[in-house]
Amino acid sequence: MNIILFEKDELKSGCVVLTDHRAKHIVKVLHSELGDCIRVGEINGEIGTATVLSIKNKYPFLVELSVSLSAKPAPSPSIDLILAMPRPIMLKRILSQLTALGIGTIYIINANRVEKSFWDAGILNEDEYRPHLIHGLEQAVDTRLPEIKIFRHFLPFVEEYLPELSIQYSSCIIAHPDSGKSLSDCVAENDEGILYAVGPEGGWVDFEIKKFLTAGMNDFSIGPRILKVDTAAVSIHGRISQLLG
Amino acid sequence: MNIILFEKDELKSGCVVLTDHRAKHIVKVLHSELGDCIRVGEINGEIGTATVLSIKNKYPFLVELSVSLSAKPAPSPSIDLILAMPRPIMLKRILSQLTALGIGTIYIINANRVEKSFWDAGILNEDEYRPHLIHGLEQAVDTRLPEIKIFRHFLPFVEEYLPELSIQYSSCIIAHPDSGKSLSDCVAENDEGILYAVGPEGGWVDFEIKKFLTAGMNDFSIGPRILKVDTAAVSIHGRISQLLG
Known part of the structure; x- marks a missing residue:
């Protein structure tokens, strides 16, 4: 997983709360901590970065992200x-x-x-x-x-x-x-x-x-x-x- | 399996006897019968055809082939x-x-x-x-x-x-x-x-x-x-x- 993707309706007031395999990936693979910055994207939308606002690194995992989208993804072959x-x-x-x-x-x-x-x-x-x-x-x-x-x-x-x-x-x-x-x-x-x-x-x-x-x-x-x-x-x-x- | 392959040392006096998954493939997928001709090849050798000399189409499968090798395989990219x-x-x-x-x-x-x-x-x-x-x-x-x-x-x-x-x-x-x-x-x-x-x-x-x-x-x-x-x-x-x- 080289980018954390979320659905448009998961983004609320600039924040996304993850509790599924994505939260687990952020905890277990990225080893992210409070304040860390990770690559995120909105499905069928833009790519950007997100800051970890809160994190629960034991099961059940929970990660709250403050999202800043900034760019379209790289062009794709037609x-x-x-x-x-x-x-x-x-x-x-x-x-x-x-x-x-x-x-x-x-x-x-x-x-x-x-x-x-x-x-x-x-x-x-x-x-x-x-x-x-x-x-x-x-x-x-x-x-x-x-x-x-x-x-x-x-x-x-x-x-x-x-x-x-x-x-x-x-x-x-x-x-x-x-x-x-x-x-x-x-x-x-x-x-x-x-x-x-x-x-x-x-x-x-x-x-x-x-x-x-x-x-x-x-x-x-x-x-x-x-x-x-x-x-x-x-x-x-x-x-x-x-x-x- | 688009060709039946055999090892060089399986070929004896122009014949190959198969009793493994290749025999099963000839029986169950190709539905070959006595006298049928199938595509064969020798590993690291030539491609050719083989005639079914005998066939046992119930488990344990057995197929005896009379082999005629004739051509090198198509060239491969280097x-x-x-x-x-x-x-x-x-x-x-x-x-x-x-x-x-x-x-x-x-x-x-x-x-x-x-x-x-x-x-x-x-x-x-x-x-x-x-x-x-x-x-x-x-x-x-x-x-x-x-x-x-x-x-x-x-x-x-x-x-x-x-x-x-x-x-x-x-x-x-x-x-x-x-x-x-x-x-x-x-x-x-x-x-x-x-x-x-x-x-x-x-x-x-x-x-x-x-x-x-x-x-x-x-x-x-x-x-x-x-x-x-x-x-x-x-x-x-x-x-x-x-x-x-």
């Missing part, structure tokens, strides 16, 4: 992701890793090779996925919560939603090992927004690729190596970030 | 990694993810902010880490096992070993948030070998950075976001791969 619903345990890691790397919106969609049981997972509830996003923000010292949009049916997403969505990006690209194009054919320095798509274990089926191309996306390949979804999502994010410069 | 010993559970994932992405050698070293207890982990024994490397090869359809070299002391590595090692690479680079250089200042298209270094949670200390620079490495930054070790290792591998083209 990258969004379409992700075929992965195994739920993997989704948790992907959400926090991509939030740490910087991502605007993650569209979680269905695909032919997504196991139906994945859709029953609790992680698709906001109450369950939000902590993983906040974990990524706390890691990367950011406050901007990514948006998560869930589409349980492939065709309405790709036929109705995606064509209008895709025109908002400089480039919309889909990872597909059979493609003859490389990533640098599709993404240029100073592109303003990139939407990339990563398929399920086993890949997209041909029908899905065709639908994505019809909806305005470009296919690309990063080579013949077959990657797990989490490895591909993070590695391709790195490649795109490098190309954007 | 990238090696210096990794400050991470939390053991994270190391397992890093090993299989980087093996899947393609890596030559991973130098696991000590650093000031490495927790001492990490060095007691069983994962540092070859018997324990090798399966995670093979898991990465099975994922990526590769046969080339990365080399793992372990240095339990920082100074002998950086003062005695690294200066001679570093001259074998086109570029040796160390991720450091305070650097004023970007990755593209350090890596050029068609570079022949890249050695990159990723520090522990909390980063390298100044003394370590100085030692790395003295030993012939260049520092670079990918921006102010603080990443976990696994995210950084995979994302930077992606960035370097993209620059190498």
Whole structure:
């Protein structure tokens, strides 16, 4: 946890009172004392510092902070992701890793090779996925919560939603090992927004690729190596970030 | 498992007999039958196909394969990694993810902010880490096992070993948030070998950075976001791969 984040409605008259894992972190990891200054941020708001006004360093922990917000977080790459619903345990890691790397919106969609049981997972509830996003923000010292949009049916997403969505990006690209194009054919320095798509274990089926191309996306390949979804999502994010410069 | 791998000494008169998780995979996931052809490879050898000569599809599983090796695996990026010993559970994932992405050698070293207890982990024994490397090869359809070299002391590595090692690479680079250089200042298209270094949670200390620079490495930054070790290792591998083209 490289920044202590709080919700807007936790800030009252310039103060925040913490009694949960954040208080424990301030006591046990930061070893903060009365009067110490720590880095804080308001979720979807500014970053700043806070002074420890009072502290109870035994269980149940309590920390009262006087907050001074001063700056927007560092800019984030303009990258969004379409992700075929992965195994739920993997989704948790992907959400926090991509939030740490910087991502605007993650569209979680269905695909032919997504196991139906994945859709029953609790992680698709906001109450369950939000902590993983906040974990990524706390890691990367950011406050901007990514948006998560869930589409349980492939065709309405790709036929109705995606064509209008895709025109908002400089480039919309889909990872597909059979493609003859490389990533640098599709993404240029100073592109303003990139939407990339990563398929399920086993890949997209041909029908899905065709639908994505019809909806305005470009296919690309990063080579013949077959990657797990989490490895591909993070590695391709790195490649795109490098190309954007 | 996108390829069935076997050790050189398992191949006898052109045949391999499998009785472990690989036999189970062939029966339960591939649903192979007598006469079917599957993709196989010899660890540190060639890739090819195998025909199912006999199969016992109930526990204990047994599959006998007639093997025909024919080609080298697809080329791998010429990238090696210096990794400050991470939390053991994270190391397992890093090993299989980087093996899947393609890596030559991973130098696991000590650093000031490495927790001492990490060095007691069983994962540092070859018997324990090798399966995670093979898991990465099975994922990526590769046969080339990365080399793992372990240095339990920082100074002998950086003062005695690294200066001679570093001259074998086109570029040796160390991720450091305070650097004023970007990755593209350090890596050029068609570079022949890249050695990159990723520090522990909390980063390298100044003394370590100085030692790395003295030993012939260049520092670079990918921006102010603080990443976990696994995210950084995979994302930077992606960035370097993209620059190498």
